[in-house]
Amino acid sequence: MHVYLNGEILPLEQARVSVEDRGFLFGDGVYEVTRVLPSGLFEESAHWQRLQRGIRELKLETPEGFSREMVRRISLELLEANGLTGRQATVYLQLTRGAAPRSHAFPAPGTPPTLYLSTSPFQVPWTQRKEGVSALMLPDLRWARCDLKTVNLLPNILAKQQAREAGVFEALLVRDGVITEGASTSVFVVMDGALYTHPKDHHILPGVTRDIILALARELGMTVHERPVQVAERGRFQEVFLAGTTTDVQPVVVVNGGKVGEGRPGPMTLALQRALLQRMGGGGSAVRGRS
Numbered sequence: 001m002h003v004y005l006n007g008e009i010l011p012l013e014q015a016r017v018s019v020e021d022r023g024f025l026f027g028d029g030v031y032e033v034t035r036v037l038p039s040g041l042f043e044e045s046a047h048w049q050r051l052q053r054g055i056r057e058l059k060l061e062t063p064e065g066f067s068r069e070m071v072r073r074i075s076l077e078l079l080e081a082n083g084l085t086g087r088q089a090t091v092y093l094q095l096t097r098g099a100a101p102r103s104h105a106f107p108a109p110g111t112p113p114t115l116y117l118s119t120s121p122f123q124v125p126w127t128q129r130k131e132g133v134s135a136l137m138l139p140d141l142r143w144a145r146c147d148l149k150t151v152n153l154l155p156n157i158l159a160k161q162q163a164r165e166a167g168v169f170e171a172l173l174v175r176d177g178v179i180t181e182g183a184s185t186s187v188f189v190v191m192d193g194a195l196y197t198h199p200k201d202h203h204i205l206p207g208v209t210r211d212i213i214l215a216l217a218r219e220l221g222m223t224v225h226e227r228p229v230q231v232a233e234r235g236r237f238q239e240v241f242l243a244g245t246t247t248d249v250q251p252v253v254v255v256n257g258g259k260v261g262e263g264r265p266g267p268m269t270l271a272l273q274r275a276l277l278q279r280m281g282g283g284g285s286a287v288r289g290r291s
């Protein structure tokens with residue numbers, strides 16, 4: 001397996017980052033995960049814009065020549081080097097504030113940032129997508145800037161692990177009685193035939209897939225509300241699903257041990273799942289993960 005690190009594509013075993021890297025010491029950096037379809041990078045522009053926003057908000061420096069074209073070229077070269085061209089895959093990108101003696105404040109201007117990219121093959125778990133998964137509500141212990149995709153993922157990791165130990169797929173994070181999002185997914189709920197999801201604010205990551213789902217839902221004539229869903233409304237949940245770059249539209253059929261609706265994926269969830277698949281390239285065999 002080959003990875004990209006600071007200007008070079010090299011075998012994973014040869015890629016080395018300083019122990020003084022601020023990503024390692026402080027989690028001082030941002031990341032992106034982009035889906036790769038046989039047709040190319042999916043929603044490249046939206047991922048790039050979110051990355052740019054994170055870089056601005058965290059006041060990160062970027063490597064020389066850093067541009068959308070540069071990231072695309074590296075991504076495609078890396079996919080090629082790893083035999084993933086024309087296949088389903090993901091590209092991971094991480095940018096940190098670079099290596100410097102440990103001190104909380106930013107290092108001297110001009111400290112070279114660390115840019116790392118890797119690729120992974122991806123296969124859609126079709127049975128899980130079709131049958132649905134279970135989820136557990138857990139406290140949202142994160143900070144007040146969840147809108148930034150930083151590599152500081154400790155509360156997300158702890159929630160995901162707790163969910164996995166309870167034998168469920170995802171943690172639905174709850175802050176002040178409201179479901180914000182999943183540990184690594186956006187959350188959608190159907191109540192009274194309308195679609196609800198948390199508004200874009202500092203309490204959730206502005207999911208690329210979330211935006212696509214909202215657009216598709218409106219195209220399909222669904223009523224959409226971007227407003228917080230209260231835990232107290234649980235009794236009205238007809239459908240629940242998760243959305244994300246590697247999660248697509250994933251039905252949730254059990255929450256906290258109790259069935260959602262009939263305990264199987266609902267019609268709005270399935271319609272949006274189909275619509276997303278269509279958007280990804282019409283559901284050809286490669287997209288369906290059978291190639």
Ligand SMILES: Cc1ncc(COP(=O)(O)O)c(C=O)c1O
Pocket residue numbers: 033156181182183184185186205206207208209210243244245246
């Ligand atoms: C906390 C959180 N929310 C939502 C998402 C979904 O975002 P996207 O659709 O951009 O993958 C992710 C993805 O990693 C995430 O980590």
